[in-house]
Amino acid sequence: MADRLVETRDLKMYFRAGGSPFKPKFVKAVDGISLHIDRGETLGLVGESGCGKTTIGRTILRLYDPTSGKIYYDGKDITKAKMFPYRRKMQIVFQDPYASLDPRMTVGDIVGEAIDIHKLAAGKKERNDKIISLLERVGLNSEHSNRYPHEFSGGQRQRVGIARALAVDPEFIVCDEPISALDVSIQAQVINMFEELQESMGLTYLFIAHDLSVVKHISDRIGVMYLGKIVELAESNELIFHSAHPYTKSLISAIPVADPRLSRQRKRIILEGDVPSPVDPPSGCRFKTRCRYATQRCESQDPKLQEIGPGHFVACHNLDMVE
Ligand SMILES: Nc1ncnc2c1ncn2[C@@H]1O[C@H](COP(=O)(O)OP(=O)(O)OP(=O)(O)O)[C@@H](O)[C@H]1O
Ligand code: SF4
Ligand SMILES: [Mg+2]
Numbered sequence: 479m480a481d482r483l484v485e486t487r488d489l490k491m492y493f494r495a496g497g498s499p500f501k502p503k504f505v506k507a508v509d510g511i512s513l514h515i516d517r518g519e520t521l522g523l524v525g526e527s528g529c530g531k532t533t534i535g536r537t538i539l540r541l542y543d544p545t546s547g548k549i550y551y552d553g554k555d556i557t558k559a560k561m562f563p564y565r566r567k568m569q570i571v572f573q574d575p576y577a578s579l580d581p582r583m584t585v586g587d588i589v590g591e592a593i594d595i596h597k598l599a600a601g602k603k604e605r606n607d608k609i610i611s612l613l614e615r616v617g618l619n620s621e622h623s624n625r626y627p628h629e630f631s632g633g634q635r636q637r638v639g640i641a642r643a644l645a646v647d648p649e650f651i652v653c654d655e656p657i658s659a660l661d662v663s664i665q666a667q668v669i670n671m672f673e674e675l676q677e678s679m680g681l682t683y684l685f686i687a688h689d690l691s692v693v694k695h696i697s698d699r700i701g702v703m704y705l706g707k708i709v710e711l712a713e714s715n716e717l718i719f720h721s722a723h724p725y726t727k728s729l730i731s732a733i734p735v736a737d738p739r740l741s742r743q744r745k746r747i748i749l750e751g752d753v754p755s756p757v758d759p760p761s762g763c764r765f766k767t768r769c770r771y772a773t774q775r776c777e778s779q780d781p782k783l784q785e786i787g788p789g790h791f792v793a794c795h796n797l798d799m800v801e
Contacts, residue, residue, distance in 0.1 A: 483515055484650060486534075486548065486549050488511070488512055489538075490506070491507050491537045492505065492506050493505040495757050507533040510706075511534055512708075513701060515682055515683075515684060517682055518680055519682055519699070521685065521700070522686075523687070523700070523701050524690050524701075525688075525702060528753060535652040535654050535684055536570075539568050566647070567646075567650060568650045569643035571643050571651060571653045573659055575627075576659070584624050588642055589609045590645075592645040593609070598645070598646065612644055613638075616637040616638075617671065618637055622638075632660050639656075640671070640675070649680075651681055652684045653683055653685045655687055657687075658687070669695065672685075672696060673696060690732075694733075699713050704764060705753065710722065710726045717790075723800070724769050724771055725749075725768075731745065761777070761780075762777045763776040763795070771794075776796070781795050
């Protein structure tokens with residue numbers, strides 16, 4: 479058993495986006511990402527809409543065939559492997575619990591389907607017992623088993639989605655913005671449940687979110703994405719308190735602070751301009767169109783991730799200028 483459960487090396491996932499047969503255009507959704515997640519660890523991934531978070535999660539699970547680069551799972555190269563044996567070990571919880579559950583199936587059958595596919599129960603009774611124990615594990619009960627998704631609240635539906643992922647006894651779960659669609663009042667409950675499940679089942683998570691305030695508590699390390707690349711990656715507290723990349727700093731300045739005095743002292747960094755299109759990303763540093771520290775070098779040279787402290791990686795040419 480490798481400590482390093484998941485690893486990607488220079489992973490790229492491009493989607494065809496028009497152009498002519500001779501000059502095709504591609505959305506460079508994931509453009510050279512190298513990361514690893516250790517067994518039992520949570521790696522948080524944040525960044526604006528469209529920066530490639532879902533695509534990297536889905537590519538790691540091989541729901542897409544990568545354009546280039548490598549994916550390793552438990553020390554084995556799975557970039558081109560037959561995935562059926564791994565499907566059980568690697569699961570996903572989706573952002574939208576409304577769209578991801580089949581409205582015509584009962585909750586019992588939604589959870590039971592994965593048990594059937596992987597032949598994880600000997601008979602009807604064992605299957606039923608398993609379904610009930612999974613529902614209880616996520617805070618639901620046996621009575622919920624015969625109901626349909628529309629009879630549940632958003633939070634309960636997300637619990638069903640989690641029970642479905644857990645049905646096959648996975649090791650690794652891509653949690654793709656699992657609380658974004660939920661009412662703020664229940665977000666914390668669901669996050670706590672993810673943490674408890676991780677503890678009791680030894681799970682490893684890639685936890686995707688739009689903003690840092692969601693991932694900062696649950697993640698051991700956090701990666702910040704911008705237009706298909708990781709621009710900064712560090713242990714969570716290090717990233718929050720000693721961020722170095724101008725983009726990370728702007729994300730941190732947007733985290734709400736409960737204390738009004740602190741909030742008055744803090745300066746919010748507002749980014750100007752829009753995220754450029756991933757179809758034709760800018761040359762050099764992709765952040766240059768919105769960066770107030772951009773220099774000539776940023777025009778032409780793409781900054782590589784450099785280790786600036788133990789486990790703290792940043793991709794920026796002008797770190798000495800950044801405040
Ligand atoms: N199947 C696909 N075919 C073509 N383009 C795609 C496909 N999936 C994603 N894209 C494009 O790739 C880019 C990254 O999309 P992705 O869904 O990974 O972003 P995201 O960071 O998850 O965004 P969000 O926060 O809105 O969920 C976007 O420009 C998107 O339009
Ligand atoms: S490399 Fe240049 S443009 Fe990119 S973040 Fe650093 S200073 Fe800004
Ligand atoms: Mg997404």
